[in-house]
Amino acid sequence: MAKPRILVVDDEVNARTGLKSLLEEEGFEVEEAADGEEGLKRLSSFAPAVVLTDVRMPNMDGLTLLRKAREAGSDAVFVVMTAFGSVEMAVDAMRAGAENYLLKPLDLKAVLVVIEKALEKRDLTRDTAALRARVRDRFSFPNIIGESAELQAVFEVVKQAAPTKATVLILGESGTGKELVAQALHEESPRKDKPFIKVNCAALSESLLESELFGHEKGSFTGAVGRREGRFELADGGTLFLDEVGEISASLQIKLLRVLQTREFERVGGTQTVKVDVRLVAATNRDLAAEVKAGRFREDLYYRLNVVAVTLPSLRQRKSDIPALVSHFIHKFAGAYGKDVKGLAPGTLNALLGHSWPGNVRELENAIERGVVLCKTNELGADDLPPSIRGPRPKDVPAGSLIPGATLAEIEREAILRTLEMVSGSTTRAAELLGISVRKIQYRLKEYGTGAGAPAADSDDELTPEPH
Ligand SMILES: Nc1ncnc2c1ncn2[C@@H]1O[C@H](COP(=O)(O)OP(=O)(O)OP(=O)(O)O)[C@@H](O)[C@H]1O
Numbered sequence: 001m002a003k004p005r006i007l008v009v010d011d012e013v014n015a016r017t018g019l020k021s022l023l024e025e026e027g028f029e030v031e032e033a034a035d036g037e038e039g040l041k042r043l044s045s046f047a048p049a050v051v052l053t054d055v056r057m058p059n060m061d062g063l064t065l066l067r068k069a070r071e072a073g074s075d076a077v078f079v080v081m082t083a084f085g086s087v088e089m090a091v092d093a094m095r096a097g098a099e100n101y102l103l104k105p106l107d108l109k110a111v112l113v114v115i116e117k118a119l120e121k122r123d124l125t126r127d128t129a130a131l132r133a134r135v136r137d138r139f140s141f142p143n144i145i146g147e148s149a150e151l152q153a154v155f156e157v158v159k160q161a162a163p164t165k166a167t168v169l170i171l172g173e174s175g176t177g178k179e180l181v182a183q184a185l186h187e188e189s190p191r192k193d194k195p196f197i198k199v200n201c202a203a204l205s206e207s208l209l210e211s212e213l214f215g216h217e218k219g220s221f222t223g224a225v226g227r228r229e230g231r232f233e234l235a236d237g238g239t240l241f242l243d244e245v246g247e248i249s250a251s252l253q254i255k256l257l258r259v260l261q262t263r264e265f266e267r268v269g270g271t272q273t274v275k276v277d278v279r280l281v282a283a284t285n286r287d288l289a290a291e292v293k294a295g296r297f298r299e300d301l302y303y304r305l306n307v308v309a310v311t312l313p314s315l316r317q318r319k320s321d322i323p324a325l326v327s328h329f330i331h332k333f334a335g336a337y338g339k340d341v342k343g344l345a346p347g348t349l350n351a352l353l354g355h356s357w358p359g360n361v362r363e364l365e366n367a368i369e370r371g372v373v374l375c376k377t378n379e380l381g382a383d384d385l386p387p388s389i390r391g392p393r394p395k396d397v398p399a400g401s402l403i404p405g406a407t408l409a410e411i412e413r414e415a416i417l418r419t420l421e422m423v424s425g426s427t428t429r430a431a432e433l434l435g436i437s438v439r440k441i442q443y444r445l446k447e448y449g450t451g452a453g454a455p456a457a458d459s460d461d462e463l464t465p466e467p468h
């Protein structure tokens, strides 16, 4: 594969050449330019995938370069590099269409994460085939189940961001696994033996949350009998997870912004400045970009939190993960309740695929827990599911018979669902047994999940065969 091309634009010659040689060591092809004007010329001759540009430069500044590049039809992904303390400029650049920003002095790891992210973004928009190929090298986390391309793409970002100190913002509907991802970011980091501290920002009033986060000095308010360390201090050396970050008040947003910029703060009622080394992970099920637009969330704080974004797909967007999740939960709850439930009865997977799962994985987990409790045999059946999920009773097809009069698509569907039920939901195992690709099974499960009845005759053509 060709090396990804990166253009470095900076008027400081040492900064520029230093970055160039570091990036070359990492396997990128790099060219440099001393200002926006030169950058613009290089842009057309070199056609980089990513442009890392300084903002303030003689002749032509970084923002003008970005604007002119777009006018000229370049789709290079822009990342601006700006000095500590001029985040406003970074915000302007993001508004103008930059993908991300980096603070100077640069941290090589942060640079690499941002470049990877930029390249991935480009892949997503330009070259889904290449992404698919990369996704084939599966990532896995011990507690997070997901073989779908959607979740694999999430895992890839998580694996890359975990070892760094970059702040991560996790977005997604309720029950999609945001907390699991936050934990994985900690467990896969060099901080894993230090504390992982969670704060639910929605659960506390503004003043309580403030003293919870930053701690307080003795006598700072009625009831503050002694000095108390806040969560930021408790998380020193480790990771602080701010859950439901979309809920924090305007005045706390300002305070949080300051800590993010300086990593220092004062306890409530105190004057002494406390310095901490904390990796921040935040999550929300709100559309934070929309909250910013509506003026309810500070834009500068949003960009500070959103250094690396991880968006968890809803379960209905990745129904091909349902079989493996179900198997995982059956195993978990059979163990917990001491029951001998081994798998699904015929037809049950069909019902599970047909449901839209507004509560996502949490709803599925609860449904399986209930099912395991109610189940009277060693196979969980549709009758053990909550009534809202059961759906219409499936046609009773005798196992093992090829139904005369059924269409090939119906027979295929039956074969795929029955096989999955037999192999504990593993799409990989089912694919081996059926002699078809994992992608094809995942694709079909998606179809069944949307209730698409008509067989997509030529759908194979869009699918890349699995390498073996
Ligand atoms: N991919 C997954 N594999 C296994 N279990 C999962 C997965 N995703 C979610 N779960 C389980 O589903 C439940 C909900 O997940 P989690 O608490 O992480 O969701 P959340 O996105 O934080 O939801 P909320 O916004 O409501 O807080 C948990 O019990 C979690 O263990």
Ligand SMILES: [Mg+2]
Pocket (backbone or CB within 6 Å): 178, 179, 243
């Ligand atoms: Mg949560």
